[in-house]
Amino acid sequence: MVNTEYDIVASFTREITRVNLAFKQHIQLKLRQNNIDLTFEMLSVLSCLWEQDGINQQEIANITVKDKASMTYLLDNLTKRELVYRQEDDTDRRNKKVYLTSKGKELRVQIQPWVTEMFGMxxxxxxxxxxxxxxxxxxxIRENLR
Amino acid sequence: MVNTEYDIVASFTREITRVNLAFKQHIQLKLRQNNIDLTFEMLSVLSCLWEQDGINQQEIANITVKDKASMTYLLDNLTKRELVYRQEDDTDRRNKKVYLTSKGKELRVQIQPWVTEMFGMxxxxxxxxxxxxxxxxxxxIRENLR
DNA sequence: ATATAATAGTTTGTACCTAAACTATTATAT
DNA sequence: ATATAATAGTTTAGGTACAAACTATTATAT
Incomplete structure (x- = not known):
């Protein structure tokens, strides 16, 4: 069996996708089993705020590797669920700072252990x-691709 | 600065996402620059068929790391663009085999060099x-997550 | 001072993801 | 033989991705 560079990199890209998916599915299973109405993506925004509450939307987008349009949508969904709220930045009115509600803070106690456990594995x-x-x-590798 | 296991794995998951995104953006830029009306996902299905024409939808889904519902959607889109067609398997009528049209085969000449170049980088x-x-x-790591 | 550029966020349109419920077909067990 | 399970594919509904065009605000250059 030939094992060209092409094949090696092709397997690599697939394996990256699979690992990404494995993380996602592991967490979503936990959420489903506990009847928590949250997606993996919403959780990644929440995790971000558990570390740093009150950063603006663009900062969250950079940290979570999403674009700002998705962020608008995700924050709308989290706001509907009363887990976060937006607040205009007085010193720069282009920014909207995002804060956890008390409900959003409480979720951390339940959920973060699952993430910690998964990361430990x-x-x-x-x-x-x-x-x-x-x-x-x-x-x-990412550098190489630019 | 503390560097806990949690932080290390968190950076790892982000970096995986970024590399994945880099591949996607690299290819989509090429496609856009050449006015080719294809997405990264459609291309990954096409690539799969360039290697093995005539496999069924589930096999394509396994190789491309997508689920079968997405495959229905993607193949509808590729069919609209007249790049592939489905054909019921006579020996097992649950299967639909997927074949490239001549247009779908021709695209390979133009596109695959870009993928090869990217993989080479x-x-x-x-x-x-x-x-x-x-x-x-x-x-x-993926094993560890099961 | 004022035109121009840059930045943050929203909206829109098209495309994709995924769980769950569904149909149709084939395999397996007793 | 026939009930049951497994498999392939589709549909639906809610959610996500992202480029492009847009508004509002702030920064920069001359």
């Missing part, structure tokens, strides 16, 4: 630091 | 075999 049976070096290699 | 300035071992590590 990642490094099993792998050499120490291998996730870190993996990430660095991925960064280089 | 991936390994730049990286040790030989590092993409391969990267893929293997990703496979292990």
């Amino acid at each position: 990642v490094g099993n049976n792998l050499p120490a630091d291998s996730v870190k070096s993996l990430t660095q290699t991925l960064e280089k | 991936v390994g730049n300035n990286l040790p030989a075999d590092s993409v391969k071992s990267l893929t293997q590590t990703l496979e292990k």
Whole structure:
């Protein structure tokens, strides 16, 4: 069987997609099992705010690797669920800062352990630091693509 | 600055998403610049057929890491563009085999070089075999998540 | 000072994702 | 043989992605 560079990279792109999907499905299963009406994407915005409450929409978009149009939509959905609210920035009225409601803060207690658990599973049976070096290699690859 | 396991894995998940996005954007730019009315996802189905014409929808879904409902949608779109057609399998009428039209075959000449070029960029300035071992590590991580 | 550029966010249109319920067909068990 | 399970594909509904055009606001250049 021939194993050309083309095939190697093709498998690589597929495997990236699969790992991405695995994270998503793992979390969505937890959410479904606990009857929590949230998607993976909404959760990634919430996680972001659990770390830094009150940042603006563009900052959330950068951190969560989404574009600002999606952010408008996602925040509308989170607002409907009364988990966040927007507030215009007085010092720069282009910005809208996003804050967690008390309901949004409370969810952290229930959900973050699942994320922590999932993240903990990642490094099993792998050499120490291998996730870190993996990430660095991925960064280089992304550089190569520009 | 603290660098907990949580943070390390969080960066990892983000970097995966970014690399995925980089592939997508690279290709979509090429398509746009050449006025080709195709999305990244449609192209991944086409690529699959360029390798193996006449496989069924579920097989395409497995290879392209999509689910069968998306496949129905994508193939409808490709059929509208007259690039593929479906044909019921006589030996098992549950299956629909998918074939390239001549137009779908011709596109390969124009598009595949762009993919090959992009795939070639991936390994730049990286040790030989590092993409391969990267893929293997990703496979292990995916195993860990089940 | 004022034209121009840059930035944040929204809207729109097209496309994609995915769980769940569904139809049709084939495989398996007893 | 026949009930049951498994499989392939479609449909539906709610949600997401993203380019392009848009408004509002702030920054920059001359």
